[in-house]
Amino acid sequence: xxxxxxxxxxxxxxxxxxxxxxxxxxxxxxxxxxxxxxxxxxxxxxxxxxxxxxxxxxxxxxxxxxxxxxxxxxxxxxxxxxxxxxxxxxxxxxxxxxxxxxxxxxxxxxxxxxxxxxxxxxxxxxxxxxxxxxxxxxxxxxxxxxxxxxxxxxxxxxxxxxxxxxxxxxxxxxxxxxxxxxxxxxxxxxxxxxxxxxxxxxxxxxxxxxxxxxxxxxxxxxxxxxxxxxxxxxxxxxxxxxxxxxxxxxxxxxxxxxxxxxxxxxxxxxxxxxxxxxxxxxxxxxxxxxxxxxxxxxxxxxxxxxxxxxxxxxxxxxxxxxxxxxxxxxxxxxxxxxxxxxxxxxxxxxxxxxxxxxxxxxxxxxxxxxxxxxxxxxxxxxxxxxxxxxxxxxxxxxxxxxxxxxxxxxxxxxxxxxxxxxxxxxxxxxxxxxxxxxxxxxxxxxxxxxxxxxxxxxxxxxxxxxxxxxxxxxxxxxxxxxxxxxxxxxxxxxxxxxxxxxxxxxxxxxxxxxxxxxxxxxxxxxxxxxxxxxxxxxxxxxxxxxxxxxxxxxxxxxxxxxxxxxxxxxxxxxxxxxxxxxxxxxxxxxxxxxxxxxxxxxxxx
Amino acid sequence: xxxxxxxxxxxxxxxxxxxxxxxxxxxxxxxxxxxxxxxxxxxxxxxxxxxxxxxxxxxxxxxxxxxxxxxxxxxxxxxxxxxxxxxxxxxxxxxxxxxxxxxxxxxxxxxxxxxxxxxxxxxxx
Numbered sequence: 001x002x003x004x005x006x007x008x009x010x011x012x013x014x015x016x017x018x019x020x021x022x023x024x025x026x027x028x029x030x031x032x033x034x035x036x037x038x039x040x041x042x043x044x045x046x047x048x049x050x051x052x053x054x055x056x057x058x059x060x061x062x063x064x065x066x067x068x069x070x071x072x073x074x075x076x077x078x079x080x081x082x083x084x085x086x087x088x089x090x091x092x093x094x095x096x097x098x099x100x101x102x103x104x105x106x107x108x109x110x111x112x113x114x115x116x117x118x119x120x121x122x123x124x125x126x127x128x129x130x131x132x133x134x135x136x137x138x139x140x141x142x143x144x145x146x147x148x149x150x151x152x153x154x155x156x157x158x159x160x161x162x163x164x165x166x167x168x169x170x171x172x173x174x175x176x177x178x179x180x181x182x183x184x185x186x187x188x189x190x191x192x193x194x195x196x197x198x199x200x201x202x203x204x205x206x207x208x209x210x211x212x213x214x215x216x217x218x219x220x221x222x223x224x225x226x227x228x229x230x231x232x233x234x235x236x237x238x239x240x241x242x243x244x245x246x247x248x249x250x251x252x253x254x255x256x257x258x259x260x261x262x263x264x265x266x267x268x269x270x271x272x273x274x275x276x277x278x279x280x281x282x283x284x285x286x287x288x289x290x291x292x293x294x295x296x297x298x299x300x301x302x303x304x305x306x307x308x309x310x311x312x313x314x315x316x317x318x319x320x321x322x323x324x325x326x327x328x329x330x331x332x333x334x335x336x337x338x339x340x341x342x343x344x345x346x347x348x349x350x351x352x353x354x355x356x357x358x359x360x361x362x363x364x365x366x367x368x369x370x371x372x373x374x375x376x377x378x379x380x381x382x383x384x385x386x387x388x389x390x391x392x393x394x395x396x397x398x399x400x401x402x403x404x405x406x407x408x409x410x411x412x413x414x415x416x417x418x419x420x421x422x423x424x425x426x427x428x429x430x431x432x433x434x435x436x437x438x439x440x441x442x443x444x445x446x447x448x449x450x451x452x453x454x455x456x457x458x459x460x461x462x463x464x465x466x467x468x469x470x471x472x473x474x475x476x477x478x479x480x481x482x483x484x485x486x487x488x489x490x491x492x493x494x495x496x497x498x499x500x501x502x503x504x505x506x507x508x509x510x511x512x513x514x515x516x517x518x519x520x521x522x523x524x525x526x527x528x529x530x531x532x533x534x535x536x537x538x539x540x541x542x543x544x545x546x547x548x549x550x551x552x553x554x555x556x557x558x559x560x561x562x563x564x565x566x567x568x569x570x571x572x573x574x575x576x577x578x579x580x581x582x583x584x585x586x587x588x589x590x591x592x593x594x595x596x597x598x599x600x601x602x603x604x605x
Numbered sequence: 606x607x608x609x610x611x612x613x614x615x616x617x618x619x620x621x622x623x624x625x626x627x628x629x630x631x632x633x634x635x636x637x638x639x640x641x642x643x644x645x646x647x648x649x650x651x652x653x654x655x656x657x658x659x660x661x662x663x664x665x666x667x668x669x670x671x672x673x674x675x676x677x678x679x680x681x682x683x684x685x686x687x688x689x690x691x692x693x694x695x696x697x698x699x700x701x702x703x704x705x706x707x708x709x710x711x712x713x714x715x716x717x718x719x720x721x722x723x724x725x726x727x728x729x730x
Contacts, residue, residue: 051680062687067680119681144687184662218692474710541707549715 043182043197049139050176052160053205055153057214058426064143064153064167064259066160070122070135072113078132079104085130089113092124115158116140141167143259149217151272152210152251152371152424155259164262164270166208166424169372173428176205207429211247216240219541220250224516227534228254231521233499239274239403240514240538243411243504245439246420248369249512251275251404274407275369278377278400279517282484283466283527284502285396286342287454288409290334292357293345294450301331301457307340315387319343331457335465337481339395346394354390355382360445361409362419363401368440369422377401396484403500407515410479410502413454414510417446459507462532470503470532472539474550478510479503479535481527486520496520501531505539506551512539 026034055064072089079085086101093114103111116138117125125133141156154165162171179202220238228236240249253273257265271277293299310324321340333341346354358364364379378400380389392398404422412419421440428435446454458478462470466481482500485492502515516531516538524530688694699705 051676054683061690062683065680065684065687067684068677142684144684145691146693148691148693183666215692218696222693222696544708544710544713544715547715550710 042184042186044185045198046181046183048179048181048200048202050178050202051204052139052141052156052176053174053207053429055166055174055208055210057210057212057217059213059215060209061214062144063149063210063212063214064141066139066141068137069116069119069140070126071115071138072117072122072125073134073136074104074111074113075132075134076104076106076108076111080131085133088128088130089125089133092128093117093121145214146260147256147258148214148221149212149251150256150259150262151253151270151274152212152248153259154270154372155262165259165272165371166210169370170206170208170425170428173430174205174208177203179203203431206431208425209427209429209434210424211242211426212250212424215545216542217250217252219545220514220538221252221254221256223534223537223541224252225254225256226537227516227518227521227530231518231524231530233518233521233530235273235519237273237277237403237517237519238514238534238538239407240512241407241411241420241422243414243420243510243513246408246411246422246441247426247439248422248424250514251424271373272371274403275371275374276402278375278402279498279519280399280484280487281396281401281406281500282482282498283337283339283395284406284480284482284500284515285399285401286334286337286394287413287458287480287502288357288361288363289342289345289349289354289394290330290457291361291413291446291450291454292353293330293349294453295357295446296349296353298348299330299345301453302329304329305333305341305344307333307338307344310340312340312343314343314391317388319391331460332465334457334480335460337461337466342394343391346390349390349394351382351385351390354393355379355385358393358399360419360443361412363399363405363409367402367404367408367422369404370425374404375402377405396482403515403517406500406502407513410504410515411513412446413451413458414504414513415451416448417444417451419443419445455504455507455510458504462503466526466528467501467503467532469528470501470536472505472536472543474552475505475539475543475548476507476551477503477505477536477539478507479532481532483526483528497525499525499527499530501527501535503532503535503539505543506548508551511546511548512542514538 052066054062054066057063072093074085076082082101082104086097086104089095090097090100095114100113103113113133114121114125122135126135139160141160143150143153143155150165152165154167154169155163156167157163160175162168162174167174179200181199182197184197220240224236224238227233236252236254238250238252240251241247242249251272251274253271255265255269257269262270294301299305304327307321307325307328309326311318311320313319319339321338323336323338325336325338325341328336328338328341330341330345332338333345349357358379363377366374366376380398385393389398408420408422419442421442423437423439425437427437455478458480459476461467461480462477467479470477470479479502482498482502484498484500485494486496486498487493488496498517498519499521500515500517502513504510504513514535516534518530518534521530
């Protein structure tokens, strides 16, 4: 009896010991291994995509927003009849059926059928109810206003990375930071959240609040497109600023594109012409020369210049005016856009002071706008100026500028002499709160009195000069026209022009400063004929929209802040320009551009 | 009763059985019962908590999903609102559908004269 009991006890003890050893092995020795297996089975790490920031206009309208949409994918081995499925899908999604069938026959576990479908399309695919076709959610960027401000906003790629415009410039801010969350899954594959599991919250992208006003942008784009179409121009560009802060009110280019379908047009259309394209400004540049002369108190607006009745010969080259002018005041030189008159201003000024003025107005360097790919334009260093560079530069040849640079230079005149930095983003709304971007107002480059004087002179251009079509009933408008010859095969073309008008309104307290540039308008091609009316059409709509009261007043007599011209200067002016150096005196020759895009030739009006 | 020669009649004194209480056993029983109660309650409490946590986990998961869905819907609605309020669309609708036209200057009243939204007024020197 005792032996039997002993045997049972030994057996039980061995069984318990064996069980304990196995348990020890499973739960202690192999703990980590089974922990991982269990976690893989029960837990799942979800990637949390941060919502990309929204872009708003100056009045809070949504210009760009990301929403989750469905992407259709296939599990090929689950698709019963690839040919039939491909045919049905291709019909709904407007895809190539053969290529789709090929993909559905691939020996893969996952192939995309179509990504980021608009909701109606996703619903149509779902209604087909094809076995093996599933959906997953992906974020898609939408630009609800279509092509409005397309070149400013830019667009994002399939991976949601900014590729152009503000989307690229502010990508790190707008994209946000991805997060992750570990969740439990039960036997029914239901998700169960637990505070014990790892959770890194996704940081949403910052929202951008722009200086652009969608309504103004629409007006500018509409009028620009109308002008390009009406005058059969190759393209058109417009840039408008708030002169006191440098805030960009509108930037437009035509032809344009819809950033929702950016791949449907060529890359050339994507660029922001106002910022990235440079051109020879022609006569609009005369404002800079005139400003420099007034700033150095060399002449006053009502001093007389003899304009040589249609042409002047310098260094053996004949530079013609567009009209034979005799005596004109400086004010009239600007109003009638006399090349000879402004050349005489440049001779009086000297190349160093002219070069310094060009630099002071910000030409030859980027404005610093918060948009990618900005061009600096071309201003050759003073050392490489030729004998006649001073003359040609004075009326906008041998220099290359962007429309935005020209608009900024006029803003200097409009705001009393300060060089502002154009910018498109007014505030960034981050997790930490709304961060405003303060306007950068740079150095004073013009005396306020000179700026005021110039404004009255620019009003003269509109009232009695080359820009009569820029008049806006009820509002005072000032501005300057430009008709620049294009350089074709290193020669100035006689048939292809760039027409422009830069203007400001209302004159007594300018709120709107901008430029319109049309490339090769036909049959009319003068800036005053094609660009000035476009500016007027824009100002006529924008100023009332802003609730800006009309300021139309009779012309004012403005006391001149300048000292009278010295007798010596008068003698020099009446007798023509200073004698040229001997080496410059050779016969009149054919005008051929020296190198690159820069060339010599007749100026425009 | 069978009476034999051996039989004797004796008075029986254990007519009333007196059950004596074993206090130590009672104490031990009490301790065990208390311990079982405590442990049992703790186990039940833990189980209840665990189940509640699971339930809450499911509920939080569902709410989270609902929040995501509502946010998604809100973004869709904002997108739709933005599309519908596009200046180009509004202008087309006003002009072509409603036959409206921009007012002339003499038909306008200027009240605020504030200029562009959020900007300072131009500088008049």
